[in-house]
Amino acid sequence: MxxxxxxxxxxxxxxxxxxxxxxxxxxxxxxxxxxxxxxxxxxxxxxxxxxxxxxxxxxxxxxxxxxxxxxxxxxxxxxxxxxxxxxxxxxxxxxxxxxxxxxxxxxxxxxxxxDERQKKQWLEPLLAGEIRSAFAMTEPEVASSDATNITTYIERSPEGTDEYVVTGRKWYISGAMNPDCKIFIVMGKTDPDGADIRRQQSMILVPRDTPGVTVRRAMRVFGYEDHYHGGHAEVVFDHARVPASNLIGEVGSGFAIAQARLGPGRIHHCMRLIGMAERAIELMCRRAVSRTAFGKALAQQGVVHNWIADARVTVEQLRLLVLKTAWLMDTVGNRGAHTEIQSIKIATPRAVVDIIDRAIQLHGAGGVSQDFPLAELYAGARTLMIADGPDEVHQRSLARQELKKYL
The missing domain is CATH 1.10.540.10 (Acyl-CoA dehydrogenase/oxidase, N-terminal domain)
Structure with missing residues (x-):
C-alpha cells in the first residue's frame, strides 16, 4: 500500500x-x-x-x-x-x-x-452547479436504519397510464429547503409483498414542482438549520405522478443502488471529518497559547498537553485507515473494502466528536457560541454517528463478518 x-x-x-x-x-x-x-x-x-x-x-x-x-x-x-x-x-x-x-x-x-435522458435532464445541470437536488430515503414512522422498513409506495398508475404514483412521508431530506433544489431521488417500494425484501424497493426521479409534492417544514439539527447545506426537510408525497421513464435502473434495484450510493458517501464524510478535526486542533492550539488561567498560559497546563497530543495521534491513525480504505476501494472495489468502510464509519465520527468536544472545553463559553465554528462542527460530526447508517448497524454487520471466521 x-x-x-x-x-x-x-x-x-x-x-x-x-x-x-x-x-x-x-x-x-x-x-x-x-x-x-x-x-x-x-x-x-x-x-x-x-x-x-x-x-x-x-x-x-x-x-x-x-x-x-x-x-x-x-x-x-x-x-x-x-x-x-x-x-x-x-x-x-x-x-x-x-x-x-x-x-x-x-x-x-x-x-x-x-439513462441518457435522465443524465441530460438532471445530471448535466447538477454537474454545472445550476440546480441542487435531494435524496429522499429516511422516514419518521419507521426505523430507517433498516432500509427495508420504508413505507413509501411507488405504484403503477391505476388508470393504466405510463406513470408511477408516489405516496409517502420522508424527513431529514437534506438539501430540500434550498430553492435551487429541483429534483428528488425517492426510494420507495414497488413490490411490498415480494419474497426478497431487498428487491422490494426502487428509486425514482420526482421533480420538486410535481403536483402532490409538499416540502412541509425544515428540520433542525441540534438547533441548527444548516442553511448552506440546503437544510433538512420533511417532505410529503401525496399521490405524486411522474412518468414511468423516471424510474432509475430496473424495478427492484433500489436497495442495490442505495448501497452503491452510500459506500462512497461514507468515505467522503470520513475524509471531511478529518479536516474538521484538524481545524479543531488548530483552534485548540491557538487558544492554548493566547489565554492565561491561574497564572500561566493554557498551553502550559498538563491536561491541555494531553488533549492536544491525543488529538494528533488520533487524527494520524484515522487518516491512515481512511487512506487504506480509499486504496482498497480503488483496487478491489467497494465490496472488497466493506470491512474498512464500516470501520471508518464507526471510528471517525466518534473520535472527531471527542476532539471537537475538547476544543470546545478549552474555549469555555466561546466554544459553544457563534463566534467560533466549534459548536456547529460538533453538531455536524455528532450527526454522522447516525447518518448513512447508525454506528450500531455497522457494528452488527462488522461483528457478524468477524464471527463467521469462527463458526
Missing part, C-alpha cells in the same frame, strides 16, 4: 489550500453577514456563488466524481486529501467545489444508473 500523493494530487492540494486561504476562510464571516440580509434564510449568499465561480475557474470543480466523462476522474485515494481540506470549512468549501452532499451521491447515482 503506497499512500504517497502523486503529482496530480499534489498540484490540486496546493491549489485547494491556496483557494481556502485566499477565498473560503475570509468568506465565512461575509456569508453570515449576507445571510442576515436575505429575504429568505434559504437563499444563497452572493459570496457563495462567487466562490463557485472562482473554484470552477481554477479547475477545482466536481473533484469527487471518478467518472472522467463527467467529473475530475480522480481515484478515491487522490480525492481523499482534497476532501479532507474541504472539511476544514464544511459549510462553504464542499458547496464551492460542487462537491457537497447530497448532490454528490445523486450525481453518482445518475452517472452510474441513469
Amino acid at each position: 503506497d499512500f504517497a500523493f502523486d503529482a496530480r494530487t499534489e498540484e490540486l492540494r496546493a491549489k485547494l489550500l491556496a483557494f481556502m486561504d485566499e477565498y473560503v476562510y475570509p468568506a465565512e464571516e461575509v456569508a453570515e453577514e449576507q445571510r442576515a440580509r436575505l429575504a429568505s434564510p434559504w437563499d444563497t449568499p452572493a459570496v457563495v456563488e462567487e466562490l463557485k465561480a472562482e473554484a470552477r475557474r481554477q479547475g477545482l470543480w466536481n473533484l469527487f466524481l471518478p467518472d472522467s466523462e463527467y467529473g475530475a476522474g480522480l481515484t478515491n485515494l487522490q480525492y481523499a486529501p482534497l476532501a479532507e481540506i474541504t472539511g476544514r470549512s464544511p459549510q462553504l468549501a464542499p458547496t464551492a467545489l460542487n462537491c457537497a452532499a447530497p448532490d454528490t451521491g445523486n450525481m453518482e447515482v445518475l452517472s452510474q444508473f441513469g
Whole structure:
C-alpha cells in the first residue's frame, strides 16, 4: 500500500489550500453577514456563488466524481486529501467545489444508473452547479436504519397510464429547503409483498414542482438549520405522478443502488471529518497559547498537553485507515473494502466528536457560541454517528463478518 500523493494530487492540494486561504476562510464571516440580509434564510449568499465561480475557474470543480466523462476522474485515494481540506470549512468549501452532499451521491447515482435522458435532464445541470437536488430515503414512522422498513409506495398508475404514483412521508431530506433544489431521488417500494425484501424497493426521479409534492417544514439539527447545506426537510408525497421513464435502473434495484450510493458517501464524510478535526486542533492550539488561567498560559497546563497530543495521534491513525480504505476501494472495489468502510464509519465520527468536544472545553463559553465554528462542527460530526447508517448497524454487520471466521 503506497499512500504517497502523486503529482496530480499534489498540484490540486496546493491549489485547494491556496483557494481556502485566499477565498473560503475570509468568506465565512461575509456569508453570515449576507445571510442576515436575505429575504429568505434559504437563499444563497452572493459570496457563495462567487466562490463557485472562482473554484470552477481554477479547475477545482466536481473533484469527487471518478467518472472522467463527467467529473475530475480522480481515484478515491487522490480525492481523499482534497476532501479532507474541504472539511476544514464544511459549510462553504464542499458547496464551492460542487462537491457537497447530497448532490454528490445523486450525481453518482445518475452517472452510474441513469439513462441518457435522465443524465441530460438532471445530471448535466447538477454537474454545472445550476440546480441542487435531494435524496429522499429516511422516514419518521419507521426505523430507517433498516432500509427495508420504508413505507413509501411507488405504484403503477391505476388508470393504466405510463406513470408511477408516489405516496409517502420522508424527513431529514437534506438539501430540500434550498430553492435551487429541483429534483428528488425517492426510494420507495414497488413490490411490498415480494419474497426478497431487498428487491422490494426502487428509486425514482420526482421533480420538486410535481403536483402532490409538499416540502412541509425544515428540520433542525441540534438547533441548527444548516442553511448552506440546503437544510433538512420533511417532505410529503401525496399521490405524486411522474412518468414511468423516471424510474432509475430496473424495478427492484433500489436497495442495490442505495448501497452503491452510500459506500462512497461514507468515505467522503470520513475524509471531511478529518479536516474538521484538524481545524479543531488548530483552534485548540491557538487558544492554548493566547489565554492565561491561574497564572500561566493554557498551553502550559498538563491536561491541555494531553488533549492536544491525543488529538494528533488520533487524527494520524484515522487518516491512515481512511487512506487504506480509499486504496482498497480503488483496487478491489467497494465490496472488497466493506470491512474498512464500516470501520471508518464507526471510528471517525466518534473520535472527531471527542476532539471537537475538547476544543470546545478549552474555549469555555466561546466554544459553544457563534463566534467560533466549534459548536456547529460538533453538531455536524455528532450527526454522522447516525447518518448513512447508525454506528450500531455497522457494528452488527462488522461483528457478524468477524464471527463467521469462527463458526
